[in-house]
Amino acid sequence: MCAVVGAVVIGAGLLTPPSASAAPGAPQAPSVASLAASAPAGLIPDRPMPEEVARALTRVARASDGRVRLGTVGSSNEQRPLPLASVGTGGVRLLYLTQQHGDEPLGTPAAVRALWALGVPDSAWHRWLRSRVTLDIVVQVNPDGAVRNQRYNHDPSAGGEYSEPGVGYDINRFHNPLTPIEDIPVPEARAILRRWHATHPAIVVDYHMQGRYLQPDGRETTASILWPTTTLAGEAAVTRSRQVAVRNFDVLTSVAGANVTRYPGGDYEGIARNGYGILGSASLLVELSDLPPEQADFQIRTAFTSMIATVHGAANGSLWRTDPARADTIPERGPSLPDVTTLRRADAA
Numbered sequence: 001m002c003a004v005v006g007a008v009v010i011g012a013g014l015l016t017p018p019s020a021s022a023a024p025g026a027p028q029a030p031s032v033a034s035l036a037a038s039a040p041a042g043l044i045p046d047r048p049m050p051e052e053v054a055r056a057l058t059r060v061a062r063a064s065d066g067r068v069r070l071g072t073v074g075s076s077n078e079q080r081p082l083p084l085a086s087v088g089t090g091g092v093r094l095l096y097l098t099q100q101h102g103d104e105p106l107g108t109p110a111a112v113r114a115l116w117a118l119g120v121p122d123s124a125w126h127r128w129l130r131s132r133v134t135l136d137i138v139v140q141v142n143p144d145g146a147v148r149n150q151r152y153n154h155d156p157s158a159g160g161e162y163s164e165p166g167v168g169y170d171i172n173r174f175h176n177p178l179t180p181i182e183d184i185p186v187p188e189a190r191a192i193l194r195r196w197h198a199t200h201p202a203i204v205v206d207y208h209m210q211g212r213y214l215q216p217d218g219r220e221t222t223a224s225i226l227w228p229t230t231t232l233a234g235e236a237a238v239t240r241s242r243q244v245a246v247r248n249f250d251v252l253t254s255v256a257g258a259n260v261t262r263y264p265g266g267d268y269e270g271i272a273r274n275g276y277g278i279l280g281s282a283s284l285l286v287e288l289s290d291l292p293p294e295q296a297d298f299q300i301r302t303a304f305t306s307m308i309a310t311v312h313g314a315a316n317g318s319l320w321r322t323d324p325a326r327a328d329t330i331p332e333r334g335p336s337l338p339d340v341t342t343l344r345r346a347d348a349a
């Protein structure tokens with residue numbers, strides 16, 4: 001059933017469809033495959049612990065001669081740093097988030113590899129891209145959950161809605177921009193919201209993992225995506241979010257070989273996808289399916305491709321020439337794979 005997954009040869013690797021004209025003066029973009037190949041093997045494990053994330057980011061920053069800058073956006077509830085890595089100095093700002101749910105790791109190695117691919121090589125295209133955009137990535141938003149392989153953050157005092165009492169909070173229910181930040185009981189969500197307010201990113205992309213599902217045509221879904229669905233998000237932000245979704249659908253399908261559906265997500269304002277849409281960003285959720293371990297590299301490549309294509313489309317403006325109406329043609333996610341036991345108790349984003 002999933003024989004097609006992972007066996008895909010990366011094609012021409014076009015980041016911008018031929019129909020979308022490039023910005024004048026923009027150098028020819030390298031292929032996704034060559035960008036992916038620029039990051040050394042073994043840079044970071046598929047399911048890294050926080051100290052492995054820190055070590056890999058330090059290596060990227062050193063190799064980049066300062067073009068990848070490291071910091072933190074705050075600390076977890078257990079006082080682990082929440083790593084922020086930034087590349088580029090341009091006026092178009094993007095914010096990527098990985099691993100808000102500690103047991104959904106694969107966006108994290110994708111982010112580290114993307115930071116290498118964007119920050120370490122120094123071709124004319126790389127210099128052009130970095131002059132146009134500033135990309136912030138909070139790499140592994142939930143380190144306390146990562147060390148426990150759990151969805152929630154670590155907070156034994158947690159209780160109430162969107163918590164597992166005695167365990168922790170679901171960080172991705174606490175980005176509600178209608179709540180005063182200081183009243184949010186989740187330090188990881190407070191840190192992301194404060195970073196948003198400090199930088200006003202045009203685009204926010206949040207990387208998660210889901211269970212296993214079938215496409216309407218019977219193939220296995222390898223990724224699902226969704227834009228803000230809350231009615232509180234403004235029309236312009238929703239339109240731009242749908243444009244980012246369409247570009248991701250196109251590139252993930254044609255370049256990464258992914259089988260992509262629309263994610264059946266909810267309307268709650270505290271979900272990052274909705275919260276940052278309400279604040280005015282183009283906002284996208286990307287859910288990688290939890291395929292067998294031998295397909296982890298394929299899934300990391302999918303997230304990597306999304307990260308590169310989104311920042312490239314922001315740099316040359318081609319994202320905003322995408323037809324947002326095409327988001328409605330992204331197929332609905334099909335049924336759960338009946339013969340697969342999913343590991344997580346709930347796979348809502």
Ligand SMILES: [Zn+2]
Pocket residue numbers: 100101104208209347348349
């Ligand atoms: Zn998740």
